[in-house]
Amino acid sequence: MVFSFALDPFSVSQTFKGRNMMMYLLVKNRVWGVILEAAQFRFALADKHQDPLQFCANFFNDRLASERSAHLAQQPPHSSSSGMSSGGIHSVAEEDEHIASPTSASFPSNARALPTMSSSSPFGGFAGFDPTGHAKNVASDDPTPLPNNYNLNRRTSVSAESLTPTSANNDNWTPPNHPKAPEQIDRLRKAVSTNFLFAHLAEEQATQVLGALQEKPIPKPGMRVITQGDVGDYFYVVESGDFDIYVNPSGQLEPGPDGMGNKVANVGTGGSFGELALMYNAPRAATVVSTQPSTLWALDRVTFRRILMDAAFARRRMYEGFLAEVPLLESLESYERSKIADALETIKYPAGSSVISQGEKGEDFFILEAGTAEVYKEGDPTCLKTYTKGDYFGELALLNDAPRAASVIAKTDVKVAKLGKDGFTRLLGNLEGIMRRNDYNTAGTVDPLHKA
Amino acid sequence: MAAAALKALVPPILHSSAHDSEPKANSQTNGQQQPQSSSPPPSNNAESVQYDRAQEWKPPQPSPVSLSEIAKTTDFGHSSQLRPDDFTLLKTLGTGTFARVWLAKLAHAEPAEEERVYALKVLRKVDVIRLKQVEHVRNERNVLAKVAGHPFITTMVASFQDYDSLYMLLDYCPGGEVFSYLRRARRFNEPTSQFYAAEICLILEFLHEHEGIAYRDLKPENILIDADGHLKLVDFGFAKKIDSRETYTLCGTPEYLAPEVIRNTGHGTAVDWWAFGILIYEFLVGQPPFWDQNPMRIYEQIVEGNIRFPSAMTPDARSLISGLCTVDVSKRLGNISGGAATVKFHPWFRNIDWDALYHRKSKGPIIPHLRGPADTRNFDDYEPEAKNRPAYSDELRNRYDEAFKDF
Numbered sequence: 001m002v003f004s005f006a007l008d009p010f011s012v013s014q015t016f017k018g019r020n021m022m023m024y025l026l027v028k029n030r031v032w033g034v035i036l037e038a039a040q041f042r043f044a045l046a047d048k049h050q051d052p053l054q055f056c057a058n059f060f061n062d063r064l065a066s067e068r069s070a071h072l073a074q075q076p077p078h079s080s081s082s083g084m085s086s087g088g089i090h091s092v093a094e095e096d097e098h099i100a101s102p103t104s105a106s107f108p109s110n111a112r113a114l115p116t117m118s119s120s121s122p123f124g125g126f127a128g129f130d131p132t133g134h135a136k137n138v139a140s141d142d143p144t145p146l147p148n149n150y151n152l153n154r155r156t157s158v159s160a161e162s163l164t165p166t167s168a169n170n171d172n173w174t175p176p177n178h179p180k181a182p183e184q185i186d187r188l189r190k191a192v193s194t195n196f197l198f199a200h201l202a203e204e205q206a207t208q209v210l211g212a213l214q215e216k217p218i219p220k221p222g223m224r225v226i227t228q229g230d231v232g233d234y235f236y237v238v239e240s241g242d243f244d245i246y247v248n249p250s251g252q253l254e255p256g257p258d259g260m261g262n263k264v265a266n267v268g269t270g271g272s273f274g275e276l277a278l279m280y281n282a283p284r285a286a287t288v289v290s291t292q293p294s295t296l297w298a299l300d301r302v303t304f305r306r307i308l309m310d311a312a313f314a315r316r317r318m319y320e321g322f323l324a325e326v327p328l329l330e331s332l333e334s335y336e337r338s339k340i341a342d343a344l345e346t347i348k349y350p351a352g353s354s355v356i357s358q359g360e361k362g363e364d365f366f367i368l369e370a371g372t373a374e375v376y377k378e379g380d381p382t383c384l385k386t387y388t389k390g391d392y393f394g395e396l397a398l399l400n401d402a403p404r405a406a407s408v409i410a411k412t413d414v415k416v417a418k419l420g421k422d423g424f425t426r427l428l429g430n431l432e433g434i435m436r437r438n439d440y441n442t443a444g445t446v447d448p449l450h451k452a
Numbered sequence: 453m454a455a456a457a458l459k460a461l462v463p464p465i466l467h468s469s470a471h472d473s474e475p476k477a478n479s480q481t482n483g484q485q486q487p488q489s490s491s492p493p494p495s496n497n498a499e500s501v502q503y504d505r506a507q508e509w510k511p512p513q514p515s516p517v518s519l520s521e522i523a524k525t526t527d528f529g530h531s532s533q534l535r536p537d538d539f540t541l542l543k544t545l546g547t548g549t550f551a552r553v554w555l556a557k558l559a560h561a562e563p564a565e566e567e568r569v570y571a572l573k574v575l576r577k578v579d580v581i582r583l584k585q586v587e588h589v590r591n592e593r594n595v596l597a598k599v600a601g602h603p604f605i606t607t608m609v610a611s612f613q614d615y616d617s618l619y620m621l622l623d624y625c626p627g628g629e630v631f632s633y634l635r636r637a638r639r640f641n642e643p644t645s646q647f648y649a650a651e652i653c654l655i656l657e658f659l660h661e662h663e664g665i666a667y668r669d670l671k672p673e674n675i676l677i678d679a680d681g682h683l684k685l686v687d688f689g690f691a692k693k694i695d696s697r698e699t700y701t702l703c704g705t706p707e708y709l710a711p712e713v714i715r716n717t718g719h720g721t722a723v724d725w726w727a728f729g730i731l732i733y734e735f736l737v738g739q740p741p742f743w744d745q746n747p748m749r750i751y752e753q754i755v756e757g758n759i760r761f762p763s764a765m766t767p768d769a770r771s772l773i774s775g776l777c778t779v780d781v782s783k784r785l786g787n788i789s790g791g792a793a794t795v796k797f798h799p800w801f802r803n804i805d806w807d808a809l810y811h812r813k814s815k816g817p818i819i820p821h822l823r824g825p826a827d828t829r830n831f832d833d834y835e836p837e838a839k840n841r842p843a844y845s846d847e848l849r850n851r852y853d854e855a856f857k858d859f
Binding site for chain 1: 548549583584585587588631635669671673689690695696697698700701702703704705706707714715716717718738739743745747748751752755780781782783787788789790
């Protein structure tokens with residue numbers, strides 16, 4: 001099995017492999033085409049049509065039309081290469097055009113004898129499942145290749161360790177914390193800021209992740225930190241020093257003086273490498289060797305993913321807990337509450353700003369996650385109610401668009417989870433319908449139409 | 453002895469459907485496999501036989517089954533009666549990181565069983581443990597046992613184990629992988645793509661809404677074509693029953709991973725709808741929408757979620773793929789209110805007769821060319837198994853074999 005994707009952090013050209021594969025497909029494609037076309041033609045004839053003669057006429061007419069349009073599509077000025085950016089178009093794209101273009105000079109001469117081999121209508125609609133429909137080669141007639149050289153081999157599945165959230169099985173895991181000076185933290189934050197895996201982290205998780213980075217001294221030049229082909233468990237940030245990166249085209253480190261392959265890059269202070277190891281255990285795509293005494297920060301996958309998971313898990317359970325307290329939503333099944341957690345959006349309001357304004361059309365429901373908020377009616381300076389963590393308000397907006405009966409003002413900086421009526425309806429359908437499921441249960445406790 | 457043991461395990465439908473082309477033959481099976489509606493069997497069967505396949509092997513005609521009946525067919529025991537040497541291994545059909553699938557037949561079959569071939573998936577315990585896939589393998593076996601009998605899912609006939617390996621005996625699906633046909637053709641035309649996508653949609657609807665199972669590894673490599681041109685989903689290595697809670701373990705295939713899997717924020721059945729969108733795109737375009745030689749760049753693109761469509765792609769196809777490949781799961785088609793039905797009602801599927809499709813009333817767009825039930829021409833050749841692999845030890849056995857006891 002070829003680990004075609006195991007290219008971390010630097011990619012190796014797969015063009016050579018891709019080209020061989022395409023040549024193989026080219027040959028195989030023709031043979032296959034003949035067999036399949038013949039088989040399908042017979043099938044279509046047998047299955048779908050009472051009048052074989054008329055069917056044959058239609059079939060060859062359609063064939064001709066589709067061949068002509070494929071052919072015309074290949075002619076200048078509609079050249080498919082004109083609009084493409086330079087670079088990118090390699091073996092696959094070029095050879096694909098050759099298949100689709102029997103008139104091209106470089107196409108094998110016998111191609112003319114096999115006009116039905118055009119890959120642009122692989123299993124053309126004639127044996128389609130809709131007996132009344134006629135072949136309409138729409139998307140498949142587009143000869144435009146995408147500007148990259150896609151690897152056409154079978155793709156290997158990937159998988160990381162089984163993870164179970166900490167709070168689900170009562171072990172008291174907390175992420176390791178290796179204390180760092182504030183300027184070290186700043187440097188690390190900057191070093192990982194370009195990595196999308198870190199860019200999405202909430203502040204709290206970012207702090208945990210940076211705290212979990214562990215110092216790893218590399219005392220000498222010539223030390224291998226990562227070995228191509230080995231299992232990958234750690235991601236590294238360079239605190240100081242310098243490293244060379246080598247790739248052996250064979251896919252792994254080999255014995256001998258040139259076993260590391262070609263030097264492809266160099267990483268210095270503030271750089272990082274090995275980030276694919278934060279996703280799953282893929283073989284290392286390169287060998288990394290120190291060129292001087294250096295210091296690294298290391299982070300292992302399980303720690304990283306557990307931090308993300310535990311944060312997400314805690315947040316979801318918190319939301320579900322809050323939602324379970326809302327009488328209006330008590331007829332929701334637990335999986336529905338779980339689903340709703342996906343639609344909740346965290347929003348922060350500074351102290352003094354209004355979360356809800358009296359008279360406005362109500363469209364969102366809010367749960368207070370952090371801070372304190374107060375309820376006021378227009379023209380009345382007395383605080384009618386105070387909300388703290390876990391309280392919710394504005395839930396009637398999920399039922400109707402009635403104007404807000406009061407304003408909710410943030411007393412401190414607050415964090416709320418917002419659920420829009422459209423989001424709710426989109427995920428679970430109409431709330432009124434949901435409430436009707438166990439009407440007689442809720443009728444006594446909540447009558448939303450009178451509560452307002 | 454082996455044949456008898458097998459017969460005892462196999463639900464009646466599997467025996468009869470393999471050898472009888474008359475759908476009626478199944479009606480004796482304690483009423484479990486009755487068609488949902490009383491509509492007559494497809495009328496084109498007889499014709500196609502006369503015309504086409506006089507000298508060829510006649511593919512089995514599985515009888516229509518209903519979703520609710522399938523949901524009840526969960527009574528698969530593990531089988532210590534079967535042993536690996538009950539089987540003759542004929543050819544490797546596929547390999548994975550810790551498994552190899554063989555075409556196999558019973559070594560000492562009763563006369564009626566002599567021609568019957570199976571796909572035997574062999575998982576080496578030492579590799580399963582080394583690659584930390586114990587939980588996934590258990591899930592696979594349990595899920596396959598639960599979903600056996602669905603028209604578009606590979607049927608597990610039995611599972612068993614010996615000292616160092618786990619075995620899953622599956623129905624053989626002779627057409628080979630959709631992957632092979634797709635790569636050969638470069639891309640599928642729209643009706644072909646619609647047909648296959650529609651069958652996958654029915655599978656996802658069944659897995660999600662009847663079984664609460666997320667499949668988690670949708671891709672053309674895991675979809676086989678049967679003798680009638682219909683699909684069979686195989687490889688349930690990552691399938692998992694998801695109750696009301698999300699799950700976190702990263703798994704799948706790089707180009708098909710959903711954004712929430714990459715970000716580890718918890719995922720559920722919605723990942724299959726994302727992958728379904730990627731799959732339709734790959735059918736129509738010939739390659740998935742997110743690609744880079746460096747996998748981290750693939751993941752970066754996935755999390756951003758901007759898909760570029762070729763100019764020739766129809767607006768309906770774009771709309772469906774965009775709806776499925778929506779980063780926000782609370783807006784993702786298939787996951788929103790209405791579930792799979794919202795996907796089935798999408799205009800791109802307007803030509804699909806869902807009921808007829810489920811009951812396999814017409815043949816698929818590609819009919820594999822087959823000489824007989826054991827023909828392997830549609831499968832690629834694989835390297836023989838490496839020698840000198842690490843062996844299972846008593847130490848590992850004492851530590852881990854408990855986890856395999858239900859196999």
